[in-house]
Amino acid sequence: MSLAAVALRAPEPATKLLLVDDDAVDRMTCRRALTRHMSGEFELIEADTGEEGLRLVRTEKPHCILLDYKLPDLNGLEFLEQLSKAENGRLPPIVMLTGTDDATVAVEAMKRGARDYLVKQADQPGVELIPAVVRRVLREQDMMEEKLQLEDELRRAGERYRNIVEQIPVITYVMALDEFGTLLYISPQIRVLGYSADEWLVSPQRRLDQIHHADRIGFLQKLAASRADGADFSCEYRLLARSGFARWFRDNASIVRDESGKPLYLEGVMMDISENKRVEEELLAHSSRLEKLVAARTTELEQANERLRQELAERMQAQAHLDYIAYHDHLTGLPNRLLFCDRLEHAMSQANRREQFVALFLLDLDHFKQVNDSLGHSMGDVLLKDVAQRLKSCVRESDTVARLGGDEFAIVLEGLSHIDEAAGIAQKIVDTFAQPIGVDGHELLVSMSIGITIYPFDDDNIEDLMRDADTALYRAKDTGRNGYQFYQADMTTATMEHLSLRTELHHALAREEFVLHYQPVVNLRSGDICGVEALLRWRHPTRGLVSPGEFIPVLEQTGLIVPATEWTLRQGCREFAAVQALGVPSLHLAANIGVNVFNRRMRKPEFTRTLARILEETGVKPGNLTLEITESTLMEDTENARLTLGELKALGVHIAIDDFGVGYSSLSYLRRFPIDVLKIDREFIREIGVKPDATSLVRSIVEMGHTLAMTVVAEGVETAEQLRILRECGCDQMQGFLFSKPLPLDALRQLLKEGRRLSS
Known part of the structure; x- marks a missing residue:
C-alpha cells in the first residue's frame, strides 16, 4: 500500500x-500533535512501509x-542502515518512534544515525514531545x-595565508623572547642555506650556532635591547x-603582544642581502684605490675618472642584475609572479583606455610529476626550459609569458579586439605541444x-581573475586535459550544445x-x-553528416566509443563480405579492411573474443582484416598492449x-610489437616536395618499415608530385584524395566494378 503526500499547510512550506x-x-495522533504546536511551519509527508519511506527520502528530500x-x-x-548506504552516511535528522521503552534499541538507533528516541505509549508523553x-x-x-561551513572557511583561509607566506622571496620566522632567540617557526625559504625548516627547529640554539662568530655578539646585544625596552628588532649578520x-641577511622583527600589552614573541623577516654587501665592499675598495691615486698622481686624473665611470x-x-633576479624565474628566465602581476595590471x-580586452591564461603541464619521478628533476628542468621557449613562440612580443612556480605557467594577452583571438592562441599552444620534445635522447x-579568463568580462581585479x-x-583537467577552457560563471550556449550532442550520440x-x-x-x-x-x-537526422572531429x-x-567501435567492426566486416561476394576482379588479391581501433576499446579484456565472434558471424577471414592502432595506444600500457596484440596475431x-610519426616514432619500440603495416601520417606526406628534409624523413620511415618486414602505407596523398616521390622512396601503398x-558503400561498389586503377 502506498500513501500520497499529505500537505497540512499552504504551498511551499519551509x-x-x-x-x-x-x-x-x-x-x-502524530499529525494532530504537530498541527497543534507547529501549524503553518511544515509540510508532512507520510509513508506506511519502510520501502515507501526510503523512496520518499530520495524524491522529496525531507x-x-x-x-x-x-x-x-x-x-x-x-x-x-539502508538509508545510510544510499546517502553515503549523510542523513537528515531522524527521530525514532517506538511503542516500548527499550534502552538497547534506543542506543543502537543512536549509533546508526538517529538524533533522538521517543516512546509513543499512551502513558508516555512521547507524542506530545514530537514538535x-x-x-x-x-x-x-x-x-x-x-x-562545518565555518570550519571549512577557516581551513581555506589558513591554507591561503600559508601559501602566500611560503611563496614570498624572503625567510619569515617566529622567535621566542628568550636570551638565545629560540625559533618557534621558520618558513621553507630557509632552503637557500641548504637546510630544511625542520632542521632549524630541532635545536633551540640552531640559528645562534649558524650566525658567523664575528656577528654573534652584536646579534645578542640587539636582541637583549629589544627584550629590555620592548622595541622592534633589526640587525644585519652573516x-x-x-x-x-656565509651569506648576509637583513633581519627585521616586530614584537607581538597580547590584549594586555604583554610581549609574546617576535615575528620577523630575513632578506638575503649578500649580493648588495658584495657590491658595497667592491665599491668601497675601488673608491679607496681611486682616492689614493688621485691624491698621489694628479697627472693621471683623467684615467682615474675613467676608471671611476667604469x-x-x-x-x-x-x-x-639584482632587479632581474627579483622579477624573473631563475630556471627559465621568464618573468616571475611579481613581474607577471605588474604586467597584468x-x-x-x-x-580600459583603449576599450580592448585582456586574456589571462593559467597553464599546467599534464602529468609533469611522472617525468620527474621517472627521469629525475634535472631532466624535468630541461623540459621546463623547452616548454618556456615553446610558449614564447606561440605569442606576440607584446604578450607576457611567466612561470609562477613548478610546472605552472601564465600568459597575458593584451590589446585583444575579439575573444576568438585568445582561443586561437590557446589552440596554437595545444597544437605546438602535440609535437614530441627531445630531452637527452628521450x-x-x-x-x-x-x-582562460577575459578582462573585463569575467572580473575586474587581479586576484579574482x-x-x-x-x-x-x-575544469580543463577534469574534461580530459590536453586542451583549454574559458571561465564561465553559468552554463553557456556552447555547453548546452555539447550536452545536447552527448544526448543525441546516446x-x-x-x-x-x-554509417561507414x-x-x-x-x-x-x-x-x-x-x-x-x-x-x-x-548521419544526423537534421544536420546531415557531422564531422568526425566533432563527435x-x-x-x-x-x-x-566501446559500442561504437564494436558496431564499426561488425558493420565493416558485414559490408566487406558483401563486396567480396560480388566477385569483383580487382579484389583477387587478399583485400584488407583497416578499422580504426580506439584506445578505450583495446583495453577491454574481451576484445579478442568479440572480434573472433564478429569474424565468424560475417564470414570474413582473419587475414583480410587489418586493425589500425595509434602509437599512443601501445605506449600507454606496453605490457597489456603486447599481450592483446599477441592474441590478435594468434x-x-x-x-x-x-598516423606513424606523431608519437614516439622509435625503431626500438616497434620491434617489441607484432606490427604488419606502418601508415605514415598525412602531415609528413603534405610536406614532401615542400620542405627539403621531408623526403629524406619519409624515405627513412619506409626503409625502417622494410627493415622490420612491414608494409608501408602513405596516408593523405593529394598531388602527383607526392605520388612520384613516394614511388621513388619505395613506399608500398597509398590512400588519399589523389x-x-x-x-559510401554503393559508390565503392561502383568504383570496384569499373576496375579503376592508379595510373603509372
Whole structure:
C-alpha cells in the first residue's frame, strides 16, 4: 500500500517532515500533535512501509524524518542502515518512534544515525514531545551545518595565508623572547642555506650556532635591547650555509603582544642581502684605490675618472642584475609572479583606455610529476626550459609569458579586439605541444591544460581573475586535459550544445544513424586497389553528416566509443563480405579492411573474443582484416598492449600502426610489437616536395618499415608530385584524395566494378 503526500499547510512550506509508520492511528495522533504546536511551519509527508519511506527520502528530500521502529517490511534499524548506504552516511535528522521503552534499541538507533528516541505509549508523553524534539533536532542540524561551513572557511583561509607566506622571496620566522632567540617557526625559504625548516627547529640554539662568530655578539646585544625596552628588532649578520659559505641577511622583527600589552614573541623577516654587501665592499675598495691615486698622481686624473665611470657602470649592471633576479624565474628566465602581476595590471589599465580586452591564461603541464619521478628533476628542468621557449613562440612580443612556480605557467594577452583571438592562441599552444620534445635522447610527448579568463568580462581585479583562470584550468583537467577552457560563471550556449550532442550520440546507435565510408588503399607497384579503410560517419537526422572531429572526441569522453567501435567492426566486416561476394576482379588479391581501433576499446579484456565472434558471424577471414592502432595506444600500457596484440596475431588478423610519426616514432619500440603495416601520417606526406628534409624523413620511415618486414602505407596523398616521390622512396601503398575520397558503400561498389586503377 502506498500513501500520497499529505500537505497540512499552504504551498511551499519551509520544512518538509517525513512520517514513516504503518499504524494509521499513530500517524493521525502524530499529525494532530504537530498541527497543534507547529501549524503553518511544515509540510508532512507520510509513508506506511519502510520501502515507501526510503523512496520518499530520495524524491522529496525531507528536512526531518519521524521513523517508527516496527514496520511491516523492515525495522527502524534496517531502515537506518539502508538509508545510510544510499546517502553515503549523510542523513537528515531522524527521530525514532517506538511503542516500548527499550534502552538497547534506543542506543543502537543512536549509533546508526538517529538524533533522538521517543516512546509513543499512551502513558508516555512521547507524542506530545514530537514538535519540540523536531524543532530541536532541526536547530541542531542548522548549527552543525553552520559549524562545518565555518570550519571549512577557516581551513581555506589558513591554507591561503600559508601559501602566500611560503611563496614570498624572503625567510619569515617566529622567535621566542628568550636570551638565545629560540625559533618557534621558520618558513621553507630557509632552503637557500641548504637546510630544511625542520632542521632549524630541532635545536633551540640552531640559528645562534649558524650566525658567523664575528656577528654573534652584536646579534645578542640587539636582541637583549629589544627584550629590555620592548622595541622592534633589526640587525644585519652573516649565516653559515651547509656548504660552509656565509651569506648576509637583513633581519627585521616586530614584537607581538597580547590584549594586555604583554610581549609574546617576535615575528620577523630575513632578506638575503649578500649580493648588495658584495657590491658595497667592491665599491668601497675601488673608491679607496681611486682616492689614493688621485691624491698621489694628479697627472693621471683623467684615467682615474675613467676608471671611476667604469666602476659606476659595474654597479649599475650589478643592480640591474639584482632587479632581474627579483622579477624573473631563475630556471627559465621568464618573468616571475611579481613581474607577471605588474604586467597584468598594466595590460588591464591599457585595455580600459583603449576599450580592448585582456586574456589571462593559467597553464599546467599534464602529468609533469611522472617525468620527474621517472627521469629525475634535472631532466624535468630541461623540459621546463623547452616548454618556456615553446610558449614564447606561440605569442606576440607584446604578450607576457611567466612561470609562477613548478610546472605552472601564465600568459597575458593584451590589446585583444575579439575573444576568438585568445582561443586561437590557446589552440596554437595545444597544437605546438602535440609535437614530441627531445630531452637527452628521450622523445617526450607532453600536453598542456589551459584555463582562460577575459578582462573585463569575467572580473575586474587581479586576484579574482587569477581565481577565475584557476577554476577554468581545473575544469580543463577534469574534461580530459590536453586542451583549454574559458571561465564561465553559468552554463553557456556552447555547453548546452555539447550536452545536447552527448544526448543525441546516446541514441545514434539505436536509431541506426551511424554509417561507414570507405577509402581505397592502392598498391603503388601494380596500381590496383588492394584494400579499403572503414571510416565512421554520423548521419544526423537534421544536420546531415557531422564531422568526425566533432563527435568522436565526445564518444571517447562518454565511453560510447566501446559500442561504437564494436558496431564499426561488425558493420565493416558485414559490408566487406558483401563486396567480396560480388566477385569483383580487382579484389583477387587478399583485400584488407583497416578499422580504426580506439584506445578505450583495446583495453577491454574481451576484445579478442568479440572480434573472433564478429569474424565468424560475417564470414570474413582473419587475414583480410587489418586493425589500425595509434602509437599512443601501445605506449600507454606496453605490457597489456603486447599481450592483446599477441592474441590478435594468434587469431590471424593484421596489425597496423596508424598516423606513424606523431608519437614516439622509435625503431626500438616497434620491434617489441607484432606490427604488419606502418601508415605514415598525412602531415609528413603534405610536406614532401615542400620542405627539403621531408623526403629524406619519409624515405627513412619506409626503409625502417622494410627493415622490420612491414608494409608501408602513405596516408593523405593529394598531388602527383607526392605520388612520384613516394614511388621513388619505395613506399608500398597509398590512400588519399589523389585517387579517391572516402566513399559510401554503393559508390565503392561502383568504383570496384569499373576496375579503376592508379595510373603509372
